[in-house]
Amino acid sequence: MDSGEANMSGASMVSAHSTNIVGDAISKIMEFKDKVFSIEQRGGIVRIKIHRDILPHIVQRLAILKGIYLRTMMASDERGLEGVYRLYYVFGVDKEHTNLVFEVALPQEDPKVPTVVDINRASDWYELEAHDMLGVEFLNRKLYRLVLPEDWPEKVHPLKKEYSVSELLKLYRPKAVEYAKEIGAENIVTIPIGPYHPALHEPEFFELYVRGEKVIDARYMGFMVHRGIEKLGENMKYDQVPFLAERICGICGFVHSTSYCQAVENALDIDVPERALFIRSIILEIERIHSHLLWVGVALHLLGYDTGFMHSWRIRERVMILAELLTGSRKTYGINVVGGVRRDIDNDKIRKAIDVLNYVREEFKKLVEISINVPQVTARLRGTGVLPLGEAIALSLVGPTARGSGLDRDVRRDYPYAAYKYVSFRVPTYSEGDNLARTLVRVDETFESIDMLYQLLDKLPSGSIRNESWSVEPYRLGIGSVEAPRGEVIHVLLTGEYSPYRWRVRAPTYQNLPAIPIMLKGIDLADAPLTIASIDPCFSCTDRAIVVDVDRNTVKSIPIEALSLKGTRAIR
């Protein structure tokens, strides 16, 4: 087939059905029509296959257009299908509810592609992760390990299809045991502590360079407990994965199972019963309320206002009980399946849910009024951890972090899913970009969620809650995205025969974390914990100790075992 004709017809078809931004994007892409292999549109997804050489030019053109941002990038090993590795760059056009998916095939013998990190800063971690997990080489940039540990064997890229999970377990043995022997500590228990836990007590590692009490610079290191969930998902059946997906997050796991199910449903064109869509939205909003109440409590605790913390969690407890009433569990509900949900809501539960919502609305209103009037709370929230709008756009930030900087972005409105199209709601945004703005976004969202829940419970339609008559068609692409309490969660999925062929998960913290060093620069050390917490980060559990001597310009890592032994000897 003449590829040029295919290009033109594809472009005409898309342009005819596209509104301004997508149409403009397609026009710009067609400047390289010799290297654009095909353009297909299905639902809200426009798939554009391009040659790897024009990727930076395409990203450059998209950067000029306003309202397009990088939502995620999936790297996939498709050597068994077409003899290539393939990169899927997913750009979102919020205003037109459309995803532009650029597919770049890389020959297996030469998996190299020009970097786009100098054009799109949000692509930095995606490229590093693709390099770690699949060995893709990104040209003209410094590549280093992001996800894999330092002692991971060279040239073993875990997402390549030739490695099974059991083989990977044999290939990698952490050197911690040998190291413990070296320092004579093989008999002691390793306890993850410090060097410090700036917020939320998870395995984050921030180096804060301070002069006196001022933070002059900051650096983040993460991915210390990468769990290989995407790889695990490739060996599970479609209906098993939601239960794994829900365990990605300990607070808002339901967003992941929903997002996964939506990706499968999107790929296979599965119709989900309306009642199931409503139930998903109800649980998602309950999850948002308890997550925001948790965050408000933690933020107040970090500000030393423990009375506010206690009351926030007291109110949250009622929401947790409500979640248990509706799903059977306080957390990790396990009710999502591809094609619907597993548990229904009856009228008695609706009545009880409304009672809880009335209680939460009144109590939370009182708490907010009191907390905002505590002078230390306002003084330390206002003007600290400022993130300008320009940075939020450049880093493709999501959720309350973006909305606190005036970036009006919300998946519930921009890419409607579940039952959000049936309810009216406001998307709160604040332009100040400081910790107070991000706090107020969450406070307003809590009230919006309560209002939304009233509407959803009132309009809950009758009917079945699950569509079980669906079949798998392999190698179809699906995207599922959900507005989690922390921001947009997006799952990209390529279907396989019995399991997902490739399942890509992108949590909001992945997108928002690069903003923290910007927020931290120039603030007082005392405000660092709250500023880090202000994006409501989601890490998991390990730490390493490091000492930076700025005067001597030296960096020294200290294993926690050594610290422990030193301390034990010292007090003998």
Added chain:
Amino acid sequence: MAFVETVLAIVTSMLLYIFLPPLLDGIERKIRAKIQTRYGPPTILQTWYDIIKLSSKELRIPPTLQYSIFLFILALSLSITTLYLLSYILISFDIYTLTIIIVLIISTHSLLILVSTLSSNPFSIIGVFRGLTIDIVNEMGFIASIPLYYLSIKTFDSSVKSFILLLFSILFIFIVSYVGSKRLPYDLHEAEPELASGSIIEFSGPMLALYLYLHLIDRYTIIALPITMGIGIGLAVTPFVSLFFIHVIAALVYIIFGAVAALLGRSRIDIAVKTLMLIYLLIIIAWIVVKLI
């Protein structure tokens, strides 16, 4: 006054000073728990139980804090001497004894700060120096507030002007007492436990018990001092009546301080220093202006 009665008054007062601070801390913890909808400690004697239990543990002293035990003992001796003089002042109030009490209180503070700075733990040091910065500002406030308060009581003549002067000086001295008690929003020495911890993190067992006890005595002393001055200078009553009023009012103020702290958040070192210096300067200037009018 009979010798026996004098001795009895001093001994009773000393016993109250020694026993009350941990008990009041227990009450404060219960009240704070109530405000925060928690159960709190099982009994108001819990702080006493904590101190007794910690005292029964093995003595472990980190190398850089080897000599701290001696400094703690010295601080305890100074505190007990302060308590004795605070009790003695009920029998015979004079400015010299008051001066010695002030010197002793500041010396105890200095010793406790000195012990804290001996730590080699950088996270502890951050907190210690935050606490030290606040202490320096507050000690200046303490030294300035005592003469203003003393003069306000001494020259009180029921006029509006003297009433205003007394009000300013009472406000001043109780703000100083509150800040000195290291409660919220001024608990900066132990602020952000994830980033900075003060001296407490360095102590365990009997050392921690001693530190806590000294801290609680200090909290109570700096509240009781202005009340003792007020009653000692302003009211001509018997030592036992004075003693009763002092401890009842001091206990009430202590609990009010505890309840207020539960309603506040934590300040930041720069905000705290600026705010305190501004408040202290404004009160001093206002007092002088009213005095000169």
